[in-house]
Amino acid sequence: MTREEAAVPTLSISAWSDPIIDTLGHDPRSDYVERFWLPTLGPTTLLLLRRLAGHLDREPEGCALDVADLSQALGLGAREGASSPLFRSLDRLTQFDLACSPASRTYAVRRTVPPVNRRHVNRLPASLQRAHDAWLDERLSATPLEHARTRARRLAFLLFEQGDDLGSVEHALLGIGFHPTICRESAQWAHERHRAAFDAVTAPSPESSRDTAA
Numbered sequence: 001m002t003r004e005e006a007a008v009p010t011l012s013i014s015a016w017s018d019p020i021i022d023t024l025g026h027d028p029r030s031d032y033v034e035r036f037w038l039p040t041l042g043p044t045t046l047l048l049l050r051r052l053a054g055h056l057d058r059e060p061e062g063c064a065l066d067v068a069d070l071s072q073a074l075g076l077g078a079r080e081g082a083s084s085p086l087f088r089s090l091d092r093l094t095q096f097d098l099a100c101s102p103a104s105r106t107y108a109v110r111r112t113v114p115p116v117n118r119r120h121v122n123r124l125p126a127s128l129q130r131a132h133d134a135w136l137d138e139r140l141s142a143t144p145l146e147h148a149r150t151r152a153r154r155l156a157f158l159l160f161e162q163g164d165d166l167g168s169v170e171h172a173l174l175g176i177g178f179h180p181t182i183c184r185e186s187a188q189w190a191h192e193r194h195r196a197a198f199d200a201v202t203a204p205s206p207e208s209s210r211d212t213a214a
Contacts, residue, residue, distance in 0.1 A: 009080050009105070011070065011090075013052055014062035015175070016100060016108035022177035023148050025112030027155050028053045036116045036132055039124055041096065045089040047074055049098060052109045057159060060175035067105075111176055112151075149186060152178050156190035166191050 026032045028049045038046050051074065055063050067086065068078040076085040090107060093099035099109045116124075121132050139147065152173055159169045166187055173183035 009067040010064045011067055012062065012064055012103075012106040013055060014106075014108050015056050015060060016110045017177065018110065018112075019177050021110065021114050022112050024144060025110070025114050025151075027151065027158070028111075028113055029158060030151075030154065032115075032135070033113050036121070036124065036128060036135075037113060039128065040116065040120045041092065041098075044074065044076070044085060045092045048086070048089045049093060049109070049113075053111055054162070056109065056111055057162070057164075057172050060172060148178065149182055152182050152186035153189050156186045157194055160190055160194040 028046070033046070041049070051070070055065065067080045071080070071084065071086040072078050074086065079085065081087070090099065090101070093107075093109065094101055098113060099107050101107050115136075116132065121129060124132065155176070156169050156173060159172055164172070169190065170183050170187040173186060174180060178186070
């Protein structure tokens with residue numbers, strides 16, 4: 001490493017492993033998090049959490065991120081100080097127990113998000129409080145295994161959308177903490193449906209086929 005590279009401020013990011021939340025929680029990019037966590041976290045902090053989740057999908061063992069580059073990628077400018085928008089957002093993640101910082105510029109980040117607690121639900125708009133109550137009723141009617149399988153399938157499909165292959169997707173699910181059987185089944189399920197969707201989009205339309213024949 002050159003002296004110039006060593007001088008570049010970086011963040012050390014790793015996954016915060018929690019077997020219960022990793023299995024039963026929500027992907028940061030899910031509809032649940034966008035609907036019910038967004039009003040509490042704010043858009044910048046949620047966008048940061050989603051960006052870090054993407055990095056950890058690609059590098060489950062952890063990664064080092066250039067502070068200025070990450071800040072600019074989030075539309076926050078190239079500011080690197082402790083009072084910058086990026087570090088305020090990181091502080092907000094730790095405030096809500098979605099990350100922890102055992103050392104300076106070192107963060108363990110949850111790859112899955114727990115349900116919003118009742119105190120924060122009560123601060124949501126009335127329409128979202130009703131929607132969350134309906135979600136909770138539906139959740140209680142499903143078994144933990146069904147919920148884990150559904151979440152793993154959604155995450156697997158998202159990873160295929162990002163361009164990952166079958167082996168990488170299964171490995172990523174294992175890294176999150178899903179049971180190996182769920183990882184294998186969910187990765188295969190998402191792979192088949194992603195391929196079918198891709199084939200449907202790229203297949204020539206009947207009109208274009210007739211034009212070619214003519």
